[in-house]
Amino acid sequence: MINKLYDSFDKAVADVFDGAVILIGGFGPADGCPSYLIRALYRKGAKNLTLVSNGPGRGRPAPGAPAPPGPRRSPPNYDDGGLLIQNGQVTKCICAFPGQGRPGMMSPFHKLLTEGKMAVELVPQGTLAERIRAAKAGIPAFYTLTGAGTVITKGKETRVFEGREYVLEHAMKADFALVRAHKGDRWGNLVYQGTSRNFNGAMAGAAKVTIAEVDEMVELGEIHPEAVATPSIYVNRLCSRKDSREGP
Amino acid sequence: MINKLYDSFDKAVADVFDGAVILIGGFGPADGCPSYLIRALYRKGAKNLTLVSNGPGRGRPAPGAPAPPGPRRSPPNYDDGGLLIQNGQVTKCICAFPGQGRPGMMSPFHKLLTEGKMAVELVPQGTLAERIRAAKAGIPAFYTLTGAGTVITKGKETRVFEGREYVLEHAMKADFALVRAHKGDRWGNLVYQGTSRNFNGAMAGAAKVTIAEVDEMVELGEIHPEAVATPSIYVNRLCSRKDSREGP
Amino acid sequence: MAERLDEQTMALRVAREFQNGMVVNLGVGTPTLCTNYIPEDREVIFQSENGCLGYGRTAQTEAEQDFNLINASGQFVIGNKGMCFFDHAESFSMIRGGHIDLCVLGGLQVSEKGDLANWLIPGREPGSIGGAMDLAFGAAKLIIVMTHTTRDNEPKILKQCTYALTAPRCVDLVVTDIAVIEVTDRGLVLKETAPGWTVGEVQKLTEPKLIIAPDLKAMAL
Amino acid sequence: MAERLDEQTMALRVAREFQNGMVVNLGVGTPTLCTNYIPEDREVIFQSENGCLGYGRTAQTEAEQDFNLINASGQFVIGNKGMCFFDHAESFSMIRGGHIDLCVLGGLQVSEKGDLANWLIPGREPGSIGGAMDLAFGAAKLIIVMTHTTRDNEPKILKQCTYALTAPRCVDLVVTDIAVIEVTDRGLVLKETAPGWTVGEVQKLTEPKLIIAPDLKAMAL
Numbered sequence: 001m002i003n004k005l006y007d008s009f010d011k012a013v014a015d016v017f018d019g020a021v022i023l024i025g026g027f028g029p030a031d032g033c034p035s036y037l038i039r040a041l042y043r044k045g046a047k048n049l050t051l052v053s054n055g056p057g058r059g060r061p062a063p064g065a066p067a068p069p070g071p072r073r074s075p076p077n078y079d080d081g082g083l084l085i086q087n088g089q090v091t092k093c094i095c096a097f098p099g100q101g102r103p104g105m106m107s108p109f110h111k112l113l114t115e116g117k118m119a120v121e122l123v124p125q126g127t128l129a130e131r132i133r134a135a136k137a138g139i140p141a142f143y144t145l146t147g148a149g150t151v152i153t154k155g156k157e158t159r160v161f162e163g164r165e166y167v168l169e170h171a172m173k174a175d176f177a178l179v180r181a182h183k184g185d186r187w188g189n190l191v192y193q194g195t196s197r198n199f200n201g202a203m204a205g206a207a208k209v210t211i212a213e214v215d216e217m218v219e220l221g222e223i224h225p226e227a228v229a230t231p232s233i234y235v236n237r238l239c240s241r242k243d244s245r246e247g248p
Numbered sequence: 249m250i251n252k253l254y255d256s257f258d259k260a261v262a263d264v265f266d267g268a269v270i271l272i273g274g275f276g277p278a279d280g281c282p283s284y285l286i287r288a289l290y291r292k293g294a295k296n297l298t299l300v301s302n303g304p305g306r307g308r309p310a311p312g313a314p315a316p317p318g319p320r321r322s323p324p325n326y327d328d329g330g331l332l333i334q335n336g337q338v339t340k341c342i343c344a345f346p347g348q349g350r351p352g353m354m355s356p357f358h359k360l361l362t363e364g365k366m367a368v369e370l371v372p373q374g375t376l377a378e379r380i381r382a383a384k385a386g387i388p389a390f391y392t393l394t395g396a397g398t399v400i401t402k403g404k405e406t407r408v409f410e411g412r413e414y415v416l417e418h419a420m421k422a423d424f425a426l427v428r429a430h431k432g433d434r435w436g437n438l439v440y441q442g443t444s445r446n447f448n449g450a451m452a453g454a455a456k457v458t459i460a461e462v463d464e465m466v467e468l469g470e471i472h473p474e475a476v477a478t479p480s481i482y483v484n485r486l487c488s489r490k491d492s493r494e495g496p
Numbered sequence: 497m498a499e500r501l502d503e504q505t506m507a508l509r510v511a512r513e514f515q516n517g518m519v520v521n522l523g524v525g526t527p528t529l530c531t532n533y534i535p536e537d538r539e540v541i542f543q544s545e546n547g548c549l550g551y552g553r554t555a556q557t558e559a560e561q562d563f564n565l566i567n568a569s570g571q572f573v574i575g576n577k578g579m580c581f582f583d584h585a586e587s588f589s590m591i592r593g594g595h596i597d598l599c600v601l602g603g604l605q606v607s608e609k610g611d612l613a614n615w616l617i618p619g620r621e622p623g624s625i626g627g628a629m630d631l632a633f634g635a636a637k638l639i640i641v642m643t644h645t646t647r648d649n650e651p652k653i654l655k656q657c658t659y660a661l662t663a664p665r666c667v668d669l670v671v672t673d674i675a676v677i678e679v680t681d682r683g684l685v686l687k688e689t690a691p692g693w694t695v696g697e698v699q700k701l702t703e704p705k706l707i708i709a710p711d712l713k714a715m716a717l
Numbered sequence: 718m719a720e721r722l723d724e725q726t727m728a729l730r731v732a733r734e735f736q737n738g739m740v741v742n743l744g745v746g747t748p749t750l751c752t753n754y755i756p757e758d759r760e761v762i763f764q765s766e767n768g769c770l771g772y773g774r775t776a777q778t779e780a781e782q783d784f785n786l787i788n789a790s791g792q793f794v795i796g797n798k799g800m801c802f803f804d805h806a807e808s809f810s811m812i813r814g815g816h817i818d819l820c821v822l823g824g825l826q827v828s829e830k831g832d833l834a835n836w837l838i839p840g841r842e843p844g845s846i847g848g849a850m851d852l853a854f855g856a857a858k859l860i861i862v863m864t865h866t867t868r869d870n871e872p873k874i875l876k877q878c879t880y881a882l883t884a885p886r887c888v889d890l891v892v893t894d895i896a897v898i899e900v901t902d903r904g905l906v907l908k909e910t911a912p913g914w915t916v917g918e919v920q921k922l923t924e925p926k927l928i929i930a931p932d933l934k935a936m937a938l
Contacts, residue, residue, distance in 0.1 A: 002738045029566070099624055139390050143388050195544070481543065
């Protein structure tokens with residue numbers, strides 16, 4: 001019988017190695033961030049990681065620490081990649097939205113950048129999504145309009161198709177993808193909730209190992225075959241918030 | 249108010265011009281072929297068309313003519329691109345599965361090829377799907393493994409990434425996409441049934457104008473927002489089998 | 497000089513460009529306010545980079561806030577009939593594939609050629625590019641809504657952008673707190689001035705020479 | 718010489734390669750028969766190019782036939798718990814992205830390097846390429862199941878393919894009606910012979926020199 005469920009978030013990330021490239025789903029302050037997996041990775045302590053995500057997130061120094069100041073509420077039990085960054089586990093951050101570094105209001109993320117302890121590769125959000133999708137679909141490289149004639153693609157190959165200049169972009173290869181979904185089944189089929197699908201849906205299947213954090217597991221067949229958002233083939237492991245050994 | 253519904257299949261294809269490039273959904277003998285739209289295009293009589301589809305289909309000389317001999321049943325009210333081919337409306341066929349031309353058992357499709365009245369461009373099915381998706385996603389060209397070192401990519405550019413040879417393939421630009429779905433709403437959201445999604449889902453949005461043939465229209469909001477298979481943005485016109493002016 | 501328009505009024509003016517059936521993407525800041533000013537008898541479908549098409553107005557009360565329903569600016573929005581969800585790859589297929597009819601973004605600088613700079617203030621590296629670059633390249637039509645000048649009253653509409661470009665030659669229309677300016681092959685065409693503002697006053701705060709539209713009018717608000 | 722295996726028996730032998738949890742894609746013809754021989758206590762997920770993952774056995778009665786549920790060979794199949802549907806672009810992301818663990822295809826010719834030719838018989842242009850080429854390039858493991866020789870008793874396992882290639886160096890295992898042969902860097906390794914067949918008899922119908930596996934055995938069926 002196929003059963004991809006792990007009873008522990010810690011076990012699910014146990015083989016994440018130092019230097020791994022990790023895709024992390026989520027977008028902005030919404031729910032849909034694999035917070036439990038991120039905390040397991042914090043406990044695991046793997047270092048020298050490359051984080052690929054929309055942005056470094058709000059972050060906090062440790063699980064349970066007060067949420068950073070800001071106008072927005074956070075979802076319950078929330079943590080994002082910023083937790084790993086502030087814990088010194090990340091040496092490179094590939095993202096679309098690092099946030100502006102404001103003089104006098106320097107975030108821990110920008111502090112690490114300024115001190116040279118972390119590098120950042122800034123990628124337009126659509127190029128990031130497409131590079132992730134390319135890795136999933138076996139496409140080593142593709143051409144895109146985005147960025148042609150701007151500093152963001154400096155040093156990259158360009159090519160003219162039908163009179164317009166395009167930029168050559170490469171697949172974003174990764175070792176692990178941590179994604180958050182709503183429900184999953186033992187084969188690995190996933191459904192999401194609303195705009196929490198975002199990068200989670202794009203990243204599932206784009207790394208060598210995809211680990212899904214779900215709110216709850218359902219019986220095989222309960223997810224309607226027309227409504228599956230991420231087919232089981234893209235998911236290697238699942239952990240359930242409801243049934244895991246670890247609390248939030 | 250937005251209402252993309254046309255009350256007539258004939259009106260929905262009225263602007264298909266001679267020489268147009270047309271994507272037609274469907275796969276094999278399954279349902280999920282936009283048969284009513286195909287018959288409207290037969291009535292319209294547009295000529296010199298380039299057909300892009302998985303294959304030319306079984307075809308028949310005219311609507312209502314007996315189905316071609318074969319071991320398989322056909323779905324009710326079925327017609328495929330073969331109808332347009334046998335009617336002499338097609339001068340080029342871009343497909344993955346033309347079928348073997350057997351000596352002594354030459355299909356009308358192969359007869360036209362042999363007589364030089366039609367050209368065929370053979371494309372591996374996955375490359376075909378990806379070229380269609382590229383057109384939809386604004387990607388002019390991409391690299392793929394499929395076909396490297398075979399006759400199918402003769403004369404095409406190749407390039408080595410990480411020690412393997414890949415082939416450069418281009419977006420499949422088209423004027424019209426005819427797709428078949430199960431249900432639609434007035435914005436153009438679509439859901440399909442089972443394996444009838446196939447090329448229909450891939451082609452919706454990949455041409456300048458996408459025309460969807462649905463079994464029936466439903467009220468806006470009836471299709472669950474998580475379960476929409478083709479977002480409304482990709483559909484320009486809809487026609488309903490149930491409510492159209494024309495019979496099958 | 498007359499008063500400048502406030503954010504809400506600029507959003508109202510921008511929203512007049514929304515035609516029935518258009519798919520519209522709204523950037524962070526003033527653009528998001530446009531959802532409140534959709535012209536009556538028109539239906540507009542809003543697309544958000546984070547995977548939503550057809551969402552409604554922003555949530556007004558805490559009870560309306562749903563952590564699974566936010567727009568690309570991180571604001572809570574409410575659901576709408578006809579709405580659907582999808583992942584980031586699909587979302588940017590829409591954007592980069594030219595399926596967005598109209599995009600409204602904020603701007604730091606716009607050049608007379610229609611170049612846009614809106615993601616990096618020098619000294620604030622690495623900058624926040626987000627989805628703006630894909631939108632600037634991909635949308636069929638691009639409106640920039642911004643104050644006409646910086647806080648120091650320096651022009652933001654320039655002969656050439658001095659900040660890093662978001663995209664070259666991408667802007668179609670600029671709506672500011674004092675004017676509406678169209679980008680054309682001939683140059684920048686002043687189409688409307690805010691109530692009480694003269695052509696001369698607008699020109700003085702604009703670096704490139706403006707072409708005055710034959711049908712120049714006061715902004716109807 | 719002993720009798721050759723029939724199609725069903727070849728399918729049975731191939732299905733022994735299915736491991737628990739594998740995602741398997743089956744080509745037209747003999748490969749589709751494998752769904753009937755999944756080893757007990759193993760769960761295998763079948764993928765079909767036309768947009769289905771996790772379908773069940775082929776439909777046996779007309780009542781079971783559903784025009785919206787066919788496999789890539791055009792056969793009616795039945796539904797299964799855990800199944801899902803998707804479009805062609807997604808389907809070939811799976812195939813070309815290396816997500817298919819095992820693919821079973823028919824073959825016209827296989828070379829000693831593992832080249833495959835299976836889509837074009839000379840004189841029958843343009844040929845039917847379908848999804849075979851994507852599968853041959855994309856699947857993690859490729860098994861070819863075919864008769865060992867042509868109808869004229871000519872070898873189909875050759876030093877070099879003479880027909881147009883589907884993909885170079887893609888075949889991992891060949892299951893025929895008389896033998897099981899593994900493609901290795903050293904050459905073709907004869908692993909099993911059909912009941913009653915000798916090594917010499919198999920070699921005689923195979924163009925390249927076969928390496929005899931140290932653990933050569935009769936096919937267990």
